[in-house]
Amino acid sequence: MLLTTFAVLLASALAHEYPDCSSEPLSNNSVCDTSLSARERAQALIDAMTIQEKLNLTHNNSPGVPRLGLPTYNWWGEALHGVAAAPAIVMAAAFDDPLIYSIGEVISTEARAFSNANKSGLDYWTPNINPFRDPRWGRGQETPGEDTYVVKRYIENMVTALQGGPEPETYKIIATCKHYTAYDMEFWQGNTRYGYDAKVSAQDMAEYYMQPFQQCARDTKVGSIMCAYNSVNGVPSCANSYTIESVLRGHWNWTADENYITSDCTAIQNIYTDHHAFPDRQQTVAAALNSGVDIDCGYYNPTFLPSAYEQGLFEEATLDRSLLRLYTALVKSGYFNSAESQPWRSLGWSNVSTPESEDLALQIAEEGLVLLKNDGTLPLSLPSEGNLTVLLIGGWFNATSEMQGIYAGPARTLVSPWMALNNMSNINIETIQWYESPLIKANELQPDVIVWIDATHEGAEETADRNTIKWDLMQPDAVESVATTGIPTVVVHMGEQCDDSMFFSNANVSAVLWAGYPGMFGGQAIINTLFGEVAPAGRMPITQYPTNYVNEVAMTDMGLRPDSETGNPGRTYKWYDNATVEFGFGLHYTNFTAEIIAVETTSFDIAQLPHARRPLPLPSRRSSSTSSLEVNVTNTGNTTSDYVALAFVAGEYGPEPRPRKSLVAYQRLKGVESGASQTGALNITLGALARYDVSGNEILYPGSYRIQIDVPVLATWEFELTGAETVLDHWPQS
Amino acid sequence: MLLTTFAVLLASALAHEYPDCSSEPLSNNSVCDTSLSARERAQALIDAMTIQEKLNLTHNNSPGVPRLGLPTYNWWGEALHGVAAAPAIVMAAAFDDPLIYSIGEVISTEARAFSNANKSGLDYWTPNINPFRDPRWGRGQETPGEDTYVVKRYIENMVTALQGGPEPETYKIIATCKHYTAYDMEFWQGNTRYGYDAKVSAQDMAEYYMQPFQQCARDTKVGSIMCAYNSVNGVPSCANSYTIESVLRGHWNWTADENYITSDCTAIQNIYTDHHAFPDRQQTVAAALNSGVDIDCGYYNPTFLPSAYEQGLFEEATLDRSLLRLYTALVKSGYFNSAESQPWRSLGWSNVSTPESEDLALQIAEEGLVLLKNDGTLPLSLPSEGNLTVLLIGGWFNATSEMQGIYAGPARTLVSPWMALNNMSNINIETIQWYESPLIKANELQPDVIVWIDATHEGAEETADRNTIKWDLMQPDAVESVATTGIPTVVVHMGEQCDDSMFFSNANVSAVLWAGYPGMFGGQAIINTLFGEVAPAGRMPITQYPTNYVNEVAMTDMGLRPDSETGNPGRTYKWYDNATVEFGFGLHYTNFTAEIIAVETTSFDIAQLPHARRPLPLPSRRSSSTSSLEVNVTNTGNTTSDYVALAFVAGEYGPEPRPRKSLVAYQRLKGVESGASQTGALNITLGALARYDVSGNEILYPGSYRIQIDVPVLATWEFELTGAETVLDHWPQS
Structure with a gap:
């Protein structure tokens, strides 16, 4: 039961050796000086490099700098499943946040054991968090499903556990959120991911496709992000200064010294071969670097960056900027520190595939x-x-x-x-x-x-x-x-996924x-x-869709909402109303009732809501007055059972068309015995109640709101927001 | 280097034992009496069966009749590649008829060795001879290409060699031409072969899709034919009395006692599950049997024929008709004769993978x-x-x-x-x-x-x-x-196949x-x-098509001719004029010139052509005045080389649109030395000069004809046919 898949297509079998800060030549460099800041240490290393050496270091298979004692390093590692060996789609079905966190801890522990055995590096290209927009997508199983709220909870728990806690001083491993952005098609009817141009409205982008990355970058502070194969609205993702600089590093302030971007494998080459975005290979690699992509998983950077530099297509300072991110990331992972100084460096094979971690594998399968x-x-x-x-x-x-x-x-x-x-x-x-x-x-x-x-x-x-x-x-x-x-x-x-209706x-x-x-x-x-x-x-x-769904909407139609012109019947449970099986549905061996514990206030003035003032704090990081909705769940049958309390919001607020409903909170209650009750605490943030306008702005609207428990609905609670609509987040325009 | 692929999906691992005609109970039955005709022997066996026993015998995994000493038998065997282990597409590229015949001899010899070791039966579900209509087809590699003339030459040589010679007294093995008919799509954009309805005009049917089967049934007298998954013009192929009874057994007179039809595997089930052609399973199996399908590769016949019989959905005589075909086929393969009486029964492992047969494997690859x-x-x-x-x-x-x-x-x-x-x-x-x-x-x-x-x-x-x-x-x-x-x-x-134009x-x-x-x-x-x-x-x-070809015509468009309404640009070299690489193209390490040896007569009166009179003999079986066109080929370069002399016909005859050209003859000349010449004899039949009208009738038209040697053209010879257009073959209408 090994942790990681070391993808072998492009990742050559480099041995991973830690650098030796106890000996020359590396010990002469201040990168080994643990009294300096991580950024200072990384800068010292870069300062010692020649331009020719620098030009070789933005490739996933880094040759290092032997002259300086900097060893080879492969930036590519995979760790999707971890010990559980259950793809994220089943993990998501458990709706059990603490269990996701536990699995993330095991994955990162095992990853460290591999790294200590020189089998891997310290950064891993996981998780895959593009929302599962279309049931045909070949990689949907890798993801936690179609709902952005679920995806964001998964990110918060998985990435935090992988990295060793929230904003850790030393990364346990560096996680990589992928694939940025609007990537969710492999090869469909002649459209290949390598050359696909996803046409996405600002509304859908802010409301759906960008939500997981907002969580990764702004809220969970993931170390690394991977840019995708596809273009977005005509611009390749790995040379896209709007998505990378304006949104990611600008709007979301994803600017820690170590925050680096890698390309998906061959994605920089694809800018030239499939997107035909630049007339030659040198301009291609320069554009990726200039737009803020720090690693090329592929051979284009080492092959064509030197001549691009000779042609003056980028500044040395831009290359230095990338290298500073990369080496700060390694410094902050303890790469240049002594093994003795770091508990994670003592992890070994006895920490892999333990009975406890195998129990988790069984547990997540049973819960999912x-x-x-x-x-x-x-x-x-x-x-x-x-x-x-x-x-x-x-x-x-x-x-x-x-x-x-x-x-x-x-x-x-x-x-x-x-x-x-x-x-x-x-x-x-x-x-x-x-x-x-x-x-x-x-x-x-x-x-x-x-x-x-x-x-x-x-x-x-x-x-x-x-x-x-x-x-x-x-x-x-x-x-x-x-x-x-x-x-x-x-x-x-x-x-x-497929249509089970004939069995029903x-x-x-x-x-x-x-x-x-x-x-x-x-x-x-x-x-x-x-x-x-x-x-x-x-x-x-x-959502389990009826068979004919795939004939009603092209996979290349990125729109979420029903569209009478194209015939798109809508996507996900929020916009599609003819499902074979609804998102969130699931039976038990017993029966449950649910009752929402009465909340005195059922009307809220938006202007009076805590933190509902300009400048607004980031909406999903706030507590709110609706954060502590409690639901009392009773097992009325004869079998002890877990119960997932799901809370959706529906109602009349904001412009039409309105979503059917939106998941805003959930909690898995464990072992509810026959005849017994448990209380679930459903934390509903103002951000989860917001909607997005056609420009992508996140807005809290006055109107009537209804919280619904479960599918089908077991209990409801109604409230209203009054006052003026309020923008929680102004979306940057392209 | 084993001969056969025994497909394991549906074919259970039955041991194949020969029946024992030397002992009771079987020795009591006249099936063992070699003085009787094959039909009489088979009839004797069937006469001894009860109806319940008969109902079990139309399944590929035949249980036999233990009471009578009739052993189990699996009608399913595969033998596409044989010793050469080169798919037919490369064999076809050699344009070497005698080599195809030699390969067929090796395949059938090795098949007999397998049968003697109780590893297989005596019938094999090969060759796959649907013409390679569309470059996207997943099974095109199994076939000898897009041109029906080439396909027919392949059938004549391969099937004859597999069966042990033309109309053999004892079959070496029974070959099976598949898939009848108009089958050449697997799974394309949601269209599955199991439920696909091929819409084909009578003209395209007679001129293209049926040509290989006409060769198999009418001319080469193959023992067995497989009906396909798809429907043709609304009727499933395995319950299609028009294609099976009217065309195959009626028009082509494929009525030898042993000529049986098997379904493709699950194809009878697909009539119910995918084509929805009948309201229940009993009517489905009855329809297949009544329309003349003798073997169900699948489980539908053994499961549902008994209740269909109870419901009176078919006559016992119809079942007897199928069994008579099947057991006559086995009798005519020597199945019930003693091993000592048959040379092929002595073949063993020493006859498999011989040095000579391995030489053929290398030779076909080099020639292709x-x-x-x-x-x-x-x-x-x-x-x-x-x-x-x-x-x-x-x-x-x-x-x-x-x-x-x-x-x-x-x-x-x-x-x-x-x-x-x-x-x-x-x-x-x-x-x-x-x-x-x-x-x-x-x-x-x-x-x-x-x-x-x-x-x-x-x-x-x-x-x-x-x-x-x-x-x-x-x-x-x-x-x-x-x-x-x-x-x-x-x-x-x-x-x-794919577009190499960027390399050119x-x-x-x-x-x-x-x-x-x-x-x-x-x-x-x-x-x-x-x-x-x-x-x-x-x-x-x-034909090697340009990349965009697949965007111009749907795979489900079965039309051969260009169609301005649908945008179909035409299929195969006969109707498509923008190829990246033309059908028939190929360079050498030397240069060749070709000269057609002058033919005195360049004008022929159709009425005076040998056999060009009513009632006409079957056109492709006739010699004709143009059967002996000779071409003198000279190697003008420095390298000894084979040369394939290709003869196409083009010209102004018959209604427009006219095909660009049509292959009518070829011969591979071996080892033409530098400076030397060889003469190729190109046998051109009247049938090869004919065209097909919208009703599918084969017609010889007056007009001007041009024989072209090679691609591009090295030599031409022009002639005319005069007099009235003459129907060579009236196509049966559905």
């Missing part, structure tokens, strides 16, 4: 499963005497590494559903594939229960989007035919469990859930 | 390479002293199994270009990948020659078509940048060699060609 249908067949129970015969069908009943999804490292072990079932007592297992005459065999065997476990036929992956979100029809046909036997039939839907409408299908990519212990989590060892409480982090 | 550009850099020569330094770049320079393409079996050995180069003396090899700073390294190493070997980035495969035919732009960019060094740079284009227009690129999927010895063939051990003489079996 979502029960979509149940006629009472689940949980399965064993007969009082004799064995239960289970017939397993489907391509993924013995899935192992498939459960990990993309960007996973090799796991110590992988437990498929079949393996987990094999470890149970009093079970007879029969298995067939869907094409092996399933109806004949189901009749011959007369199993007690049929469990069909499969993933969508068309695989999404990096570099490939999907063209359909429907199941390969032969497999549901097989399920439908075996279900006619009257034997209880359970469907476990793994892998990508078929009365012969007893239950449907969504499992996505549940990671190394995914099979154990599924069997534990089917047999009631754990009770499912995950919620859908994505 | 096509030289597209050469400024004199090729062939490479070794320096008189010292070593030649070769810098290899590109993803496929060490390709091994990739060279085999799809449907390949495991090879005894695989020789990549790098391996073959390693076996040479006086060569220094340097290798880098395109993303490893190629320009910097090329400058550092100063190689004598740079060879870039790669395949198109987007892979085509079964179940997936492509969306683009352009190279991933980063790789040509790398080639372009290294070529600026002035070091001779050679491009070897492997894999799928770049004066720094010295040479381009097309290698497709050259099979197990493909790397050896490439190196042998680059260094002049052999001289390239292959010709393009497909």
Whole structure:
């Protein structure tokens, strides 16, 4: 169960050695002087370099400067999954912030162990936080789903844990938020990510595509950001002074000395080859550097920066600016400090794949499963005497590494559903594939229960989007035919998003469990859930769309709102109202009621709201009068279960069209026992209540607001804001 | 170097045992009486069966009838590549009919060795002969290209050799022409082959899509045919009485007792699940059986035929008709005869992967390479002293199994270009990948020659078509940048079709060699060609289209002719006039001249042409007055080389629009020495001169005809046909 995927396409197998500040020549340089500031130390190193040496150092595979004792370094590391080996989409389904934080701690601990073994550096190109805009996206599984509020909570917890705490003095590792910006298409109908120009309105940009990066840069203070392959409104992301300088470094003040930007791999080359933005390669690399990109993952910088410099296409000071960011980042990670002075440098293989971290892998899988249908067949129970015969069908009943999804490292072990079932007592297992005459065999065997476990036929992956979100029809046909036997039939839907409506409408299908990519212990989590060892409480982090949705809107249409001209029916639960399964939906093995604890005030004057004055503090960092809404949740059934309290806001405020609703807070309550109640605290910020105008300004509007608990709604609380609309954040115009 | 790919998806690992006619119970049945006709023997077996037994026998995984001593049998076997392990697209590029025949003999010999070892049956689901209509098709590599004349020559040679000669008394193996019909799309922009309805005009059907099957059924007398997944003009191919009964068994008289039809795998299920052609599964299986499909590759027949029979949806006689075909086929393959009585039953592992058959694998690869550009850099020569330094770049320079393409079996050995180069003396090899700073390294190493070997980035495969035919732009960019060094740079284009125009227009690129999927010895063939051990003489079996072509015509547009309404610019060299590389193009290491040996008569009265009278014999089976056109070819250069004499017809005859030209004959001349001449005999049938009207009738038109030798044209001969237009073949209307 290794932590990281070291992507091998471009990242050569450089050994990572720490620099030796105890010996010459490096010890002669003030970079080793721990009494200086990080910036001063980095500057001293740069001051000692020749221009030729500097020109070689903005490449992911840095050759270092042997003359100075600066070793080679590969800026490229991957750490999406970590120990849990469950892609973010399943982590998000758990709606459990503390668990995300715990997983981030394990990932960074294991990353340090790898670094100490000279297997990796100290910065990692994770997390992938582009919101999952379209169900066809090949990399959606890497992300925490479609909702920006969820994505921002994930960032706050994951990045902070990866980096060793909020604004750490020394970075545990440097996280990299990617891909900046409006990147969420791989290859669709001839449109390639390398040359795609995303046309995005200022409103959609501020309200949706930029929200995760605002969280990363402004609020969570991530160390590093990756610019994307695509252009945005005609300008390549890795040579885009508006998004990089005006928004990121200007408006969000992402200007710590160490804050550096890397390109996605080959993205600088793509500016020339695919975007055709400059007439030659020298102008291309100079434009990327001048616009503030500090690392080229690719070979363009080392190859063409020297001649670009000779041609006067950039100043040495601009190169120095990049190098200062890069080496300050390494200084602030303790790279130049002695091992003895840093606790993280003592981490080793005994800190990798510990029992505790493996428990987390199982826990996140169990928490992330979502029960979509149940006629009472689940949980399965064993007969009082004799064995239960289970017939397993489907391509993924013995899935192992498939459960990990993309960007996973090799796991110590992988437990498929079949393996987990094999470890149970009093079970007879029969298995067939869907094409092996399933109806004949189901009749011959007369199993007690049929469990069909499969993933969508068309695989999404990096570099490939999907063209359909429907199941390969032969497999549901097989399920439908075996279900006619009257034997209880359970469907476990793994892998990508697709339309399960035929299972919901078929009365012969007893239950449907969504499992996505549940990671190394995914099979154990599924069997534990089917047999009631754990009770499912995950919620859908994505909308499940009907099959025809993909014919209604082009993947290249970046618009969120319904558009009668283009036929775009709207995207995400906020703007689309015909979902097969709603975002946030999830059943339990029990029933819950929810009651909002009365709040005396139901009308607020915007002018009187704390901090609602100019100059406004940043809205999402404020407490507010609605920050402590409490909801009382009661388990009225017979099974102990977690419960995710979801709070959405809806109402009449701001101009039309208005979103159907917006998630503003959630909390996962643990182990609510039968008949017992727990109280959830839902922290609702003013920023979460704001909307965005056509210029991208974040605005608090007067009007009537309604907080809704759960999907479908179990409780509501209404309030109003009065007074004048107030701009919380003026969006910088391009 | 094994012959066959036993597809494992649906074909369970049944052991294949021959029936035992020497013992009871089978010896009691007249199927063992070799004095009876094959049909009588098969009928005797069927007469002994109960209806329940019969209902189980139309499944690819036949359970046999244990009570009668009839063993299990799997009708599914694959044998596309055979020993050569080169997909048909490269075989076709050789334009060498006798070599195709030799390869077919080896495949069937090895197939018999497998059958004798109880590893396979006696029938094989090969060849794939749908014409390669669109460059995006994922399975184009399996086929002999876009031109129906080439496809028909391939069928005549391959199928005849597989079956053991023309109309053999005993089949060596039973070949299966697939996929009937108009099947040439996998999955494109949401259109799946399982549910696709190909809309095809009668003209295109008769002129193009049906031509290969006419050759198989009417002329070459293939034993078996596979019906396809798709519908044709609204009717699923595996329940299509027009194509199966009216055309195939009616018009083409494909009615030998053993001529059976199998469905493609799951294709009968798809009639229900994807085409929605019948309201239930019983009516679906009955429709397939009633329309003349004899084997279901899938589970629908064994599962639903019994209840369909109970419902009276088909007659027992119809089932008997199918079984008679199937068991006559096995009788005619010697299945029920003693091993001692049949020479093929003595073949064993010593007949597999022989030195002679491996020589064929190398030969077909060498003959199939096509030289597209050469400024004199090729062939490479070794320096008189010292070593030649070769810098290899590109993803496929060490390709091994990739060279085999799809449907390949495991090879005894695989020789990549790098391996073959390693076996040479006086060569220094340097290798880098395109993303490893190629320009910097090329400058550092100063190689004598740079060879870039790669395949198109987007892979085509079964179940997936492509969306683009352009190279991933980063790789040509790398080639372009290294070529600026002035070091001779050679491009070897492997894999799928794509647009090489940027290499042709770049004066720094010295040479381009097309290698497709050259099979197990493909790397050896490439190196042998680059260094002049052999001289390239292959010709393009497909049009190379410009990048934008795929944006001009939808893959679902089945039309061949340009259409101003839809924007379809035309398909294949016959109707498209803006190719990057023309069908039939190919350079040599020498120069050739060609001269047509004068024919006295240049005007022919259609009424006086031999056999040009009603009732006409079948046109392609006739000799004609133009059957012996001779062309004298002279090698005017310094290198001994093969030469493919291609004869096209063009002219003014029949209604407009007229095809640009049509291939009517070819012959590969071997080893034409410097200064020497050879004479090619080009057999041109009247059928090859015919055209097709809008109803699909094959018509010989009066008008002026021009025979053109080669691409570009080296010689022409003009003649005219006079008199009235004459229908050679009346196409049956649906």
